[in-house]
Amino acid sequence: MASTGEYKRDSNYITDRITADGDDWPVEAGRYRLVVSRACPWASRAVIVRRLLGLESVLSMGIAGPTHDERSWTFDLDPDGRDPVLGIERLQEAFFARFPDYPRGITVPAVVDVPSGQVVTNDYAQITLDLSTEWTAFHRPGAPSLYPKELRDEIDEINDVVFRDVNNGVYRAGFASSQSAYEDAYGPLFSRLDWLSARLSSQRYLVGDTITEADIRLFTTLVRFDPVYHGHFKCNRSKLTELPVLWAYVRDLYQTPGFGDTVDFDHIKRHYYVVHTSINPTQIVPVGPELSGWLLPHGREALGGRPFGDGTPPPPPPADEVVPASHQP
Incomplete structure (x- = not known):
């Protein structure tokens, strides 16, 4: 919050990308999990894009509950309070698995590398663009072009x-x-x-x-x-x-x-x-x-x-x- 009372959004995100030809984070079916909350407008973008492109079978989705405390989003919608794929109670655990001293907000959407349990990115704006342009090998037949080159x-x-x-x-x-x-x-x-x-x-x-x-x-x-x-x-x-x-x-x-x-x-x-x-x-x-x-x-x-x-x-x-x-x- 600025001294003038103006709200300033923290726009510093983990900007790693999952790309078709990536070395560290290549596009792979079943490797990553998209963590979202249906409450969050930034996460909802990724939910819609994933759905329109038909990526459900290759990019699993964990849904956090609608409320959270200062420590982060929790998986309280799951029966035992743990994400069934990542095995964690809080999204914070995936951030700390990669950055033990992560200093910023724990935000959704976030893409987590399932084998390591580490967060890859929470750069919500780039996530949806990459789903459209880098995950094309896994788009469903009839998937729309959401980010066509000419536009x-x-x-x-x-x-x-x-x-x-x-x-x-x-x-x-x-x-x-x-x-x-x-x-x-x-x-x-x-x-x-x-x-x-x-x-x-x-x-x-x-x-x-x-x-x-x-x-x-x-x-x-x-x-x-x-x-x-x-x-x-x-x-x-x-x-x-x-x-x-x-x-x-x-x-x-x-x-x-x-x-x-x-x-x-x-x-x-x-x-x-x-x-x-x-x-x-x-x-x-x-x-x-x-x-x-x-x-x-x-x-x-x-x-x-x-x-x-x-x-x-x-x-x-x-x-x-x-x-x-x-x-x-």
Whole structure:
């Protein structure tokens, strides 16, 4: 936190990469485990990309619980409180296995090398790009192109401004400790949402006519907007349901296989309202908002576009990765 009350995100991550021709960390089926929490928007990106590309059988996934303490995410969803593949109770153990004095936050998503039990990377932005570009030998037949070469410059440009003003903007508003810092985040956030509304009023997706990495990165913030960011983070000029274009856009994605079936609204709310005690000291978790609207027709098909391009939708998620029905609309 800056002296001005502005929230500063720690952007120093473990930047090792798993690549097709890597020496230390080569792409290998079954070698790595993706550790996530369905509560976390940064981790949810990796969950969606893995699912759309059909990597479930080659990159296993451990799901941490929605809450954590200062020591890190825990595997309290598993029957014995241990990840069944890594055998650890806390993600922290994988970080310390490689860096005994690791000084930074223990964050998800993280990719862990199963044989050694050591973390490889928690660089969330690069993880999804590498799943698209380095793991191609294991993509399912019909996997979409989420980061096509001919659109990468435009995707990167969109991702940069969306990260600054929206993905991180809600946090800058929510964690601000001064009025001026809060307002400095609040204004650009809603200006960018208005800009996105204008862009998406005439095209179905952010870049090109298919779903790309840019849509995934925006989706994971928008899907949390009304449940947590509007009230908990004081991003309250408008609810998402009051922004017609963005509300239709995010419903379109939510109803697309690989998106909504990865979303756990219960975990999302419990994480923010229970963990952030400086903002919500009572830890009371709101009952609302009403979720049935997520399944209403969105009408975005009229703009054209093909969700998966020349590819196909992913099959249903594996049985052990299905979100409980009570945590969805």
